[in-house]
Amino acid sequence: MSRAFYAEAxxxxxxxxxxxxxxxxxxxxxxxxxxxxxxxxxxGPRVLxxxxxxxxxxxxxxVAAGLPERFGGFPTVFGYHGVVRSGVVVTELGAWLRERLxxxxxxxxxxxxxxSVPWQGLAEVTRGEVFHDGLGxxxxxxxxxxxxxxxVWRYVLACxxxxxAQEEPFPGRCAEVGDELGSAVVGARxxxxxxRLALLLRRRYPPYAKWLGSALxxxxxxxELGESLERAVAARSWRERQDALAAAYGRLAALQNRVxxxxxxxxxVRGFHDRPFRVIGGDRFADALLGSVxxxxxxxxxxxxxxxxxxxxxxxLLAPGRARAVTAAxxxxxx
Numbered sequence: 001m002s003r004a005f006y007a008e009a010x011x012x013x014x015x016x017x018x019x020x021x022x023x024x025x026x027x028x029x030x031x032x033x034x035x036x037x038x039x040x041x042x043x044g045p046r047v048l049x050x051x052x053x054x055x056x057x058x059x060x061x062x063v064a065a066g067l068p069e070r071f072g073g074f075p076t077v078f079g080y081h082g083v084v085r086s087g088v089v090v091t092e093l094g095a096w097l098r099e100r101l102x103x104x105x106x107x108x109x110x111x112x113x114x115x116s117v118p119w120q121g122l123a124e125v126t127r128g129e130v131f132h133d134g135l136g137x138x139x140x141x142x143x144x145x146x147x148x149x150x151x152v153w154r155y156v157l158a159c160x161x162x163x164x165a166q167e168e169p170f171p172g173r174c175a176e177v178g179d180e181l182g183s184a185v186v187g188a189r190x191x192x193x194x195x196r197l198a199l200l201l202r203r204r205y206p207p208y209a210k211w212l213g214s215a216l217x218x219x220x221x222x223x224e225l226g227e228s229l230e231r232a233v234a235a236r237s238w239r240e241r242q243d244a245l246a247a248a249y250g251r252l253a254a255l256q257n258r259v260x261x262x263x264x265x266x267x268x269v270r271g272f273h274d275r276p277f278r279v280i281g282g283d284r285f286a287d288a289l290l291g292s293v294x295x296x297x298x299x300x301x302x303x304x305x306x307x308x309x310x311x312x313x314x315x316x317l318l319a320p321g322r323a324r325a326v327t328a329a330x331x332x333x334x335x
Contacts, residue, residue, distance in 0.1 A: 002029075005045035005071050006131045010088055013066040017059060020050040020093065020138040024128035025100065031127050033211045044074035047131065050093040050138060060090040093137055100125065102320030105144040106137065111297060112335065114152050115306040116327035118317040119205040126205070147203050151295040154261050158289040159305030160197045164190060164249070165282030171245065172277035175238030187241045191229045194248050196308075198225055201255050206308070208317075225251045242278055249280035262288035304330045 002023045010021065023046060028034040034043070051059040067076055067088060076087045094104045100121055103113045126142050133139050148156060167186055174182035195216045196206045207215050216222050216229075225248055232244035246269040253267035265288055269278045286303065293299045304310060307317065307327045316322050328335035 001044075001072050001074075002046050003129065003131055005076075005087070006047045009045070009068055009071050009076075010047055010049065010063065011132065013063050014049070014059065017055075017062070018052055018134050019059065019132070020130070020135045021132045022048050022050075022128060022130040022138060024048060024130070024142075025096075025124050027124075028211075030124055031207060031211065031215075033207070033214055044078060044087055045071045045076055046087045047089075048096075049088060049090045050096065050135060051090055052135065053092050053094075056090055056092055063088050063090060093135065093141065097125070097141060098320075100320070101145075102324050105141050109144055111152065112324065112328055112331075112333045114148060115156075115331065115333075116324040117307070117320070118208075118323065119306075119308050120208045120317070121320075123205040123207055150261065151293045151298045153200075154289045154293050155298050155301060156306055156309070157197070157200055157256070157261070158286040159303050159309050160193060160200060161282040161286040161289070162303045163193045163282075163305075163309065164197070164280070165286065168245070168249075168279040168282060169272040169275065169277040171238050171241050172272075172275075180238065183238045183241060184235075187232050187235065187238075187245060190245055191232050191248070194225075194229060194245070194252060197252055198222060198255065201252070201259055209312075246278050246280070249282075253280055253285065256285060262292040301331050301333075 006021050024030055025048060027046065028038045029043075029046075049059065049063065064086070067086070069076060071087075078085055078087065094106065097104045101113070101117050103109070105113075122145055126146050130138055130142070147153070167190055170186040171183045171190070174180070174186060192212070195212055199206045199215060199219065202219055204215065204219065206212060213226075216226055228244050228248040228251065232241050232248065235241035235244060249269060250267050253265065256262070257264040257267065262285070265284055269280050271277070272279045290299065290303075307323045310326060310330050311317070316326060325335055327333070
């Protein structure tokens, strides 16, 4: 609908005007997760128009003067909680990217840039669809952010394995002292980390919590992994939980070996020292990945990770300045 909206209603208003147009940024339809529920607010024909610097106001006025009130049966101006907004947003690309990400990739992407932008933000910029790139800069910006450089990818994966390693014996340890609730909570946390790791191994930026399960379900070849995680989360005893998580770990280990970013490792679970808990030994995979990093700056980072691995506070992740400052402080990088 938004593609047709641009072609039939917006593009004719911009004839002779240099611009780019796309459906990217926030909005469940950008990542193709929208449902009938999504239509209850801020939903309808939308397009983001990028104008040349200094031309935003003129282009905005031109669009506003000719935009129809409805398109395809939907209003072209949305109202929600007293806020009214047009389905056509006109802005300048560099300014929009700085607001969303905290930097403009046209000026290069630093290590801190990569690690301080939430996965959701990177997905919103690189997914969706470009309808027209008359300025010749939008597709280049998206291509620059499509996926991590290999060494940064290895580092983020290593940090994700480290998160699993830090808690993988705890479902059994909690239950051993009679804390079945604690075991279930830790098991669910580990399931989330496994889901994120599976997406990262397949070069997908994990979306935020509402869409994480949906993203995993759409990942080719993820059915058995999903079934293992469902069993882990639904388990009524710690042994069932442990067995289901162990199956999931084994599949992740096999996937990492196939991706071949590091030396292949034994994919089997094993005992946790002399305790009766089965683990994959996540640190083995973290160490192998870091051992394959050639960039000394990346290699020297603490195993803390990107901003999503540092914090899941929405108020932090949605504020690029805060996210950048926290990531720089955590990793010892210059903001």
